[in-house]
Amino acid sequence: MGYKIVVVGATGNVGHEMLNILAEREFPVEEIAVLASRRSQGTEVSFGERTLKCQDLEQFDFTGWDMALFAIGSDATKKFAPIAAKAGCVVIDNSSLYRYDPDVPLVVPEVNAEAVDGYTKKNIIANPNCSTAQMVVALKPLHDRARIKRVVVSTYQSVSGSGKEAMDELWNQTKGMFVPGQEVAPSVYPKQIAFNVIPHIDVFMDDGSTKEEWKMVAETKKIMDPKIRLTATCVRVPVFVGHSEAINIEFEDFLDEDEARDILREAPGILVVDKREDGGYITPVDSVGEYATYISRIRPDSTIENGLNIWCVSDNLRKGAALNAVQIAEVLGQRCLKKG
């Protein structure tokens, strides 16, 4: 006995990875439906060895389906997630729409798996922002040991976080730098992304931070601990896949680097790659296609009492989105929707 699963937004970066990961992890699927916009109806997508044809989301009846993994924008999610939820299909939503709703659990299974139990309020569970997911996987085991007071994080976010169009723009702009007459003007981003970095992701807030930075603060408080004080600077970099983060942590209690390294090595979802030698650390290209949240450059911050610096890298399409959503579906099935 398996689950009747729907993937909504199957033709996008994240939807594509959701199908790959459902197949890789042999999620117990009794039946699967893949949905896309009307203009993408009929598009074929891969699910393991199978090829599935996308159905029109507008016409789909969610009645009788167990779970729907949503990988579409907030506007479309606002229209269709309530329809699915009302039909009795539990929505696991990757958009930001429901993340801050007190009646919707925001879940990273390695951190707060038990929160899925609260899905019944709206029949919806929210997936966190990609930059938050990998960070809280890294912070949680350390917080359990030495209570985190404050986090300062700088992110180096790949263009796949903005979608396929942004990946094409990076590729074409890069080519255009070398092929005379083929320059490509910025369109997805406000400035050139090839050979450049852009300290601006999402919209600006009144206090001068960006919404991406606000998300990291709000989501960390909801998922982990409202008392943690966090400040973020989120930067777009000319990398196709893989988000990187330089994380500075101040603890309530002393935690030396060796104990921190041992804790991280034993923690769920984490792989420590930490040698003080050429190449002894993780980089985005190493993370592509992998499940792990990688941690490198573990070292004390002697400028503050009880300080630690770490480097954190993960595939933003996987742990940052599709893998986390599938893991939520696994936990939901195990804890709440047992079959057979």
Ligand code: 2RA
């Ligand atoms: C980004 N975190 O990287 C945002 C949304 N995926 O663009």
